[in-house]
Amino acid sequence: MQHWFGYLQLIFEGALLTAQLTVLGCALALFMAIIAGLARMSKVKAISIAATCYIEFFRGTSIFVQLFWAYFVLPLVGIPVSPFLAGVLALGLNVGAYGAEVVRGAVQSIDKGQSEAALALNLTPYQRMRHVILPQAFVIMLPTFGNNAIELLKGTAVVSLISLADMTFQSQVVRAQTGSTAIPFLTILILYFMMAMVISRGIRALERHLSDGLDVTK
Amino acid sequence: MVQPIIDIQSISKCFGDLTVLDNLSFQVAPGEKLALIGPSGSGKTTILRVLMTLETLTSGHVLIEDEQLWHMERGGKLVDADETHLHKMRNSIGMVFQHFNLFPHKTVLENVTLALRLVRGVAKKQADERALELLDLVGLADKRDQKPASLSGGQKQRVAIARALALEPKIMLFDEVTSALDPELVDEVLNVMRRLGEETDMTMLLVTHEMGFARDFADRVLFFDKGRIIESGPPEQIFTDPQEERTRTFLRKVLSAGVSRAESAAVAI
Ligand SMILES: Nc1ncnc2c1ncn2[C@@H]1O[C@H](COP(=O)(O)OP(=O)(O)O)[C@@H](O)[C@H]1O
Ligand SMILES: [Mg+2]
Numbered sequence: 001m002q003h004w005f006g007y008l009q010l011i012f013e014g015a016l017l018t019a020q021l022t023v024l025g026c027a028l029a030l031f032m033a034i035i036a037g038l039a040r041m042s043k044v045k046a047i048s049i050a051a052t053c054y055i056e057f058f059r060g061t062s063i064f065v066q067l068f069w070a071y072f073v074l075p076l077v078g079i080p081v082s083p084f085l086a087g088v089l090a091l092g093l094n095v096g097a098y099g100a101e102v103v104r105g106a107v108q109s110i111d112k113g114q115s116e117a118a119l120a121l122n123l124t125p126y127q128r129m130r131h132v133i134l135p136q137a138f139v140i141m142l143p144t145f146g147n148n149a150i151e152l153l154k155g156t157a158v159v160s161l162i163s164l165a166d167m168t169f170q171s172q173v174v175r176a177q178t179g180s181t182a183i184p185f186l187t188i189l190i191l192y193f194m195m196a197m198v199i200s201r202g203i204r205a206l207e208r209h210l211s212d213g214l215d216v217t218k
Numbered sequence: 219m220v221q222p223i224i225d226i227q228s229i230s231k232c233f234g235d236l237t238v239l240d241n242l243s244f245q246v247a248p249g250e251k252l253a254l255i256g257p258s259g260s261g262k263t264t265i266l267r268v269l270m271t272l273e274t275l276t277s278g279h280v281l282i283e284d285e286q287l288w289h290m291e292r293g294g295k296l297v298d299a300d301e302t303h304l305h306k307m308r309n310s311i312g313m314v315f316q317h318f319n320l321f322p323h324k325t326v327l328e329n330v331t332l333a334l335r336l337v338r339g340v341a342k343k344q345a346d347e348r349a350l351e352l353l354d355l356v357g358l359a360d361k362r363d364q365k366p367a368s369l370s371g372g373q374k375q376r377v378a379i380a381r382a383l384a385l386e387p388k389i390m391l392f393d394e395v396t397s398a399l400d401p402e403l404v405d406e407v408l409n410v411m412r413r414l415g416e417e418t419d420m421t422m423l424l425v426t427h428e429m430g431f432a433r434d435f436a437d438r439v440l441f442f443d444k445g446r447i448i449e450s451g452p453p454e455q456i457f458t459d460p461q462e463e464r465t466r467t468f469l470r471k472v473l474s475a476g477v478s479r480a481e482s483a484a485v486a487i
Contacts, residue, residue: 111319113315113317113319117315117319117320117321117378120308120312120313120315121333121382121384121385122305122309122333122385123336124305125301127336127337135323136321136323139323213323213365213366213367213368214322214323214367
């Protein structure tokens with residue numbers, strides 16, 4: 001029995017890395033989603049084309065390939081990337097590409113009267129987006145963003161392929177060392193599930209908080 | 219006429235094949251209260267939207283206090299205005315919309331302070347004080363911390379008026395500001411506008427189906443049809459002794475339908 005503590009601790013260390021990858025990956029994904037989503041709607045052709053290329057490329061190729069590129073190919077062209085950074089980049093850029101379409105859809109769903117009223121108050125285009133459109137659109141994005149974040153969490157397992165010691169990687173280690181499959185895999189099953197719960201509960205709380213006064217289906 | 223504050227010179231506006239404003243010219247004197255009436259689809263809203271720079275022109279010129287609204291001078295030639303020029307020109311103009319368009323994620327007070335803070339850079343404390351004065355003027359200071367969703371239509375429109383007043387525009391545009399309201403809420407909004415008319419020297423252009431209000435509020439009435447001015451004059455003349463057959467027909471329809479206000483607002487002419 002005693003030796004299981006050591007193994008469980010290994011898995012918990014992996015869980016911490018999984019959590020870190022998820023948080024940083026989500027931060028990058030959110031950033032990319034907003035930038036690319038807005039850029040896609042730009043009147044400047046070059047900007048909207050660049051955004052479209054990014055979105056289509058990352059949605060059209062698999063996250064495995066993107067991860068291998070980040071980890072193995074970037075160093076070849078002189079950009080050294082740690083496994084952790086490669087993981088964050090691949091996850092964030094991949095999920096951000098899906099999020100960009102969510103941002104675009106949500107922004108376009110806001111009543112035109114809102115930006116017209118903001119223009120009549122002489123707000124600049126940036127201020128209209130930042131203070132009037134995005135806060136309302138964000139509430140609409142949230143549920144889908146929650147799903148995206150959970151997808152990203154599940155996607156973190158791919159980083160074990162570049163030998164990052166995440167939760168999945170560590171459970172393989174434990175399995176190899178103990179010969180037990182059920183215990184390590186049951187442990188990470190529960191841990192993944194709990195993390196996903198934290199995300200969906202958090203998103204729902206945020207949604208309740210932000211949707212005060214807004215006419216969104218709860 | 220004294221130096222006009224708004225000088226509209228042969229403007230036209232087309233949406234594809236549809237000519238909505240047809241080579242239209244008129245002037246507005248500083249402080250004048252102008253009512254724009256006419257059948258729906260005659261281009262009244264479009265005029266206000268052109269003045270608010272929400273809608274571009276197909277041709278013609280608009281001068282606000284002697285300065286081009288939609289154009290600017292570059293090397294001795296008039297070229298289309300850029301965003302910087304429009305931003306400067308918009309300083310003198312405010313608008314109240316038929317459907318309020320309040321910002322639902324902001325409180326009543328924040329709706330009114332937003333432009334003061336962002337456009338004028340006024341500090342929060344001063345902006346709040348100014349906004350409270352304006353909310354007081356429209357009788358809604360006690361709603362300051364509520365979200366628009368909890369207000370009645372009439373209250374929403376009064377907040378929208380306070381919001382538009384925050385930047386102290388010289389020209390205010392009102393586009394059928396009571397026609398989305400339940401009949402019993404119309405008067406509270408009209409009273410606020412009446413008060414603005416009496417207590418300020420703002421130039422006010424209002425598109426309205428409230429003929430009674432137009433009659434005792436406006437200095438001058440313009441009757442529109444198909445993107446042209448058919449007839450204009452002081453309200454007494456337009457409402458009691460219209461010269462044009464089309465004006466007579468329109469007024470007969472509106473006034474007979476307007477026995478109850480609700481119908482008058484909703485009537486599709
Ligand atoms: N964005 C637009 N695209 C196409 N047609 C429009 C647009 N806006 C207004 N119109 C048309 O222009 C005409 C005049 O509209 P409007 O100025 O709103 O009239 P009014 O306010 O007098 O009812 C209408 O026939 C309307 O359908
Ligand atoms: Mg109209």
